[in-house]
Amino acid sequence: MRLLRFLAFCLVLVAGLAGTVSAQDAPDYESWEAAARRAEAAVETAQASDAALEQLRGQLAERREEFRAAQQTNSAAIAAVTAQIAALGPKPAEGEEAPETARQRAELNTRLNDLKAPVQRAEVAYSRADALIQQIDRIMRERQATQLLEVSPSPINPVNWPPAVEALVQYVYRTGLDVQENWQKDTRRAVYQRNLPVSVGLLLLAIVLVLRGRHWVELLVTTIQKPSRTAERWLAGFVMSLGQIVLPVVGLILLTLAATLTGLLGTRGDVLMQSIPAGGFAFFAARWLGGRMFPRDEQGEPLLALSPAQRIEGRFHASLLGFVLLLNAPLEAIAAQAEWSPVIVNVLTFPLMVVAAVSMVRLGRLLMRHNRAGAGEGADPDFRARVVALLSRAIIIVPVVGIALASVGYFNAGRALVFPPVATLMLLGLLVVLQKLVQEIYVLFSRNREGVNEALTPVLVGFVLAMASLPLFALIWGARRTDLSEIWDRFTAGFSVGETRISPTDFMTFILVFGLCYLATRLLQSALRSQVLPKTRLDPGGQNAMTAGVGYIGIFAAGLIAVTSAGVDLSALAFVAGALSLGIGFGLQNIVQNFVSGIILLIERPIAIGDWIEVNGQMGYVRDISVRSTRIETFDRTDVIVPNADFVSGTVTNWTRGNLVGRIIVPVGVAYGSDTRQVEQILREVAEAQPMVLLNPAPFVLFKGFGADSVDFEVRAILRDVTSILAVQTEMNHQIYERFNAAGIQIPFAQRDIWLRNPEALHAPVTPPANPGPVAPGPASSATAMLDAGDLPGQEGPGQDGGDGDGDR
Numbered sequence: 001m002r003l004l005r006f007l008a009f010c011l012v013l014v015a016g017l018a019g020t021v022s023a024q025d026a027p028d029y030e031s032w033e034a035a036a037r038r039a040e041a042a043v044e045t046a047q048a049s050d051a052a053l054e055q056l057r058g059q060l061a062e063r064r065e066e067f068r069a070a071q072q073t074n075s076a077a078i079a080a081v082t083a084q085i086a087a088l089g090p091k092p093a094e095g096e097e098a099p100e101t102a103r104q105r106a107e108l109n110t111r112l113n114d115l116k117a118p119v120q121r122a123e124v125a126y127s128r129a130d131a132l133i134q135q136i137d138r139i140m141r142e143r144q145a146t147q148l149l150e151v152s153p154s155p156i157n158p159v160n161w162p163p164a165v166e167a168l169v170q171y172v173y174r175t176g177l178d179v180q181e182n183w184q185k186d187t188r189r190a191v192y193q194r195n196l197p198v199s200v201g202l203l204l205l206a207i208v209l210v211l212r213g214r215h216w217v218e219l220l221v222t223t224i225q226k227p228s229r230t231a232e233r234w235l236a237g238f239v240m241s242l243g244q245i246v247l248p249v250v251g252l253i254l255l256t257l258a259a260t261l262t263g264l265l266g267t268r269g270d271v272l273m274q275s276i277p278a279g280g281f282a283f284f285a286a287r288w289l290g291g292r293m294f295p296r297d298e299q300g301e302p303l304l305a306l307s308p309a310q311r312i313e314g315r316f317h318a319s320l321l322g323f324v325l326l327l328n329a330p331l332e333a334i335a336a337q338a339e340w341s342p343v344i345v346n347v348l349t350f351p352l353m354v355v356a357a358v359s360m361v362r363l364g365r366l367l368m369r370h371n372r373a374g375a376g377e378g379a380d381p382d383f384r385a386r387v388v389a390l391l392s393r394a395i396i397i398v399p400v401v402g403i404a405l406a407s408v409g410y411f412n413a414g415r416a417l418v419f420p421p422v423a424t425l426m427l428l429g430l431l432v433v434l435q436k437l438v439q440e441i442y443v444l445f446s447r448n449r450e451g452v453n454e455a456l457t458p459v460l461v462g463f464v465l466a467m468a469s470l471p472l473f474a475l476i477w478g479a480r481r482t483d484l485s486e487i488w489d490r491f492t493a494g495f496s497v498g499e500t501r502i503s504p505t506d507f508m509t510f511i512l513v514f515g516l517c518y519l520a521t522r523l524l525q526s527a528l529r530s531q532v533l534p535k536t537r538l539d540p541g542g543q544n545a546m547t548a549g550v551g552y553i554g555i556f557a558a559g560l561i562a563v564t565s566a567g568v569d570l571s572a573l574a575f576v577a578g579a580l581s582l583g584i585g586f587g588l589q590n591i592v593q594n595f596v597s598g599i600i601l602l603i604e605r606p607i608a609i610g611d612w613i614e615v616n617g618q619m620g621y622v623r624d625i626s627v628r629s630t631r632i633e634t635f636d637r638t639d640v641i642v643p644n645a646d647f648v649s650g651t652v653t654n655w656t657r658g659n660l661v662g663r664i665i666v667p668v669g670v671a672y673g674s675d676t677r678q679v680e681q682i683l684r685e686v687a688e689a690q691p692m693v694l695l696n697p698a699p700f701v702l703f704k705g706f707g708a709d710s711v712d713f714e715v716r717a718i719l720r721d722v723t724s725i726l727a728v729q730t731e732m733n734h735q736i737y738e739r740f741n742a743a744g745i746q747i748p749f750a751q752r753d754i755w756l757r758n759p760e761a762l763h764a765p766v767t768p769p770a771n772p773g774p775v776a777p778g779p780a781s782s783a784t785a786m787l788d789a790g791d792l793p794g795q796e797g798p799g800q801d802g803g804d805g806d807g808d809r
Contacts, residue, residue, distance in 0.1 A: 039056055040132065050143065060133050070118065074116075074119065137482070140482075153342060160347050163344060164343065167338070167340055167344045175269050192263050198261060199262050202254045206251040209251030213244075213247030217243035220243075232444065235444065238440070241291075252281075268334075275329045276329075283326035284322065286322025286426060293429050294311035294312070304366070304370040305373040306366060314366050320355060321359050321426075354403060357400060357402065357418055364395035365392075391428070402417030427472055434462075442455060510566040514558050514559060521550070528547055545603070590643075591628065593645045597643075597645045597649075598628055598630075600644075602625065606654065613632070616650065618642065661721075662719055664728055666733065668747075669712050672711060678745070683713060683736065687715050694717070700717070
């Protein structure tokens, strides 16, 4: 007891030192109090701008993370003190506690409260910061909803068109004036002249890349993929096809750089040129996706079941959507820089929305045609067909609704129903292309193109890609980055099971540790199976049992070590164990019974792999013993799965357990009148002549008795290999038949004599009555010969089958 207390004291001392060191990094609660008050005031008034609220939220998120880390302060010391208090035992309910124990308990409780104080303070600050963050998120969501439902000037009102056109022309005119003014400045002109060679070179290279780069890449891809349809060529062509996006976008970046180096662009020109690469990326990415979804040639398996004309239409509308995005990017940048009114923005953006909606409707109709072409006649649509059907209808309906809302004045809501579906459709197309990429990689490694559609690995990888794309879909449809970061923080924080918190990090730790332990178990099994056990005296069945036992113990130990490494308190699993025992009591009795029986079979080994056994009327060789059942291969080469409980609770005949020696019994019958001594001598000689029959003990001929048709003998011999019993029996029967023929000994067969009770009835004429009428029951008429049952030739009546021994032979 003293040693335990001394160790606990040392542990408390070390943990206290560690806590002292960690206390130096404690949060600054004074500055936090001032920041929290400012944040509460900003939240209460809700007058700050969106940018200010986002900045404030970021600061609160940093402090919240600091407080979360501070909750682990003194964790080791708290655990040590708690363990020491537990070592003292529970406080007695009745009577007084020993003074020394009471003093120690009071000191430890005081120490525990002191250690928990900074943790509790951090928990309070964390809760306060978290509440402020949630309030800011609520304000931002309310503002977002209000903005969507805001009524603005209608873009289809002709009154609003002249101001919008005038604003666009005015912006272009002022951009030209900025260039003219900069040209008149000597400093700007000097910069232009100095950078002119570089600007011209970049401009020429940009023109070449933008106008011809995509065409060159397309020719290269066609050259690579056209000769043959292989996974290597498809993957090489896929990688090369990315140049259709990279080269033109690089050209646009060079174009922007060339224009900037001239030094002639003003503020407006810089904003316009800097927005072009982003819009160009959207345009060329849309064209690339259109080319992958609607290819020009029909080589390989197309992603969509469409005709060549329909694929041309699909590529056109995909390019048209990209062109809309190309124009929308500089338009948004110009509107923000020029601070255009909502009227101007609505009027200039509405034509782009209409073009996008028309293209979306046409693409939705193409998806419908693909769905109808892929569905069989009269067959129920599968899951993929239903998803495509819903998606095609949504692509058609949602943009149309968006145009209608924008037309009546709900422009923000309408815009949110047009441009996000465009981005969503592009992202869905990218997922389809990536799924095709995964399938080709699978074909490259497996060399099984016919089974790629039925393989599980591409499906799992596709599911992972779909899950990874969910944040992108959320951002497309209006989610803020802070919303995603908040969800991620909640996810990484984990959930609580009792007093234990389980986080994704703990889950990954569990998977990693369990995987390593499982791998080590398999390596140990392999070493035992190939290196250690073959050098022992154990038979193959014992070696398999030993290897299987090591595997079960290793898996159990791997799970235990993984759970402990993940920081899960095993006492929390008591509820799971209770529920499991309840389930066993009701529905898992047979499974557990077979599992325990399998362990008994592996330990006691009454049967082993390769044994010839008979159980429940099934006879064959044991091929596999698992924890639930045993597989028996019968002599007709069929597998019979027998539950292990039948081997423990039932009767099992093992013909080859321990050794292959077994007995054979050959029954023989001879005719009455044969010389029985001669018969016995012949049978003994035939048995002794068999190579498989042991001479010690010698074969024995049993005079079994007198049968109904023969004198019965049995040849009983011991075989050195009982598995050859059928071959030995066949050979003995052949030799017995030959020796009996040579000695004139007959092998009888069953004979029966038929006795007719009144044979004269078969020869008497049968005269039908002149006036037939109903015959009354009674004795047979003299004019009619009635045959009793069994009087017909070849039939026997009761007592006439020779079984009574009266004149039957």
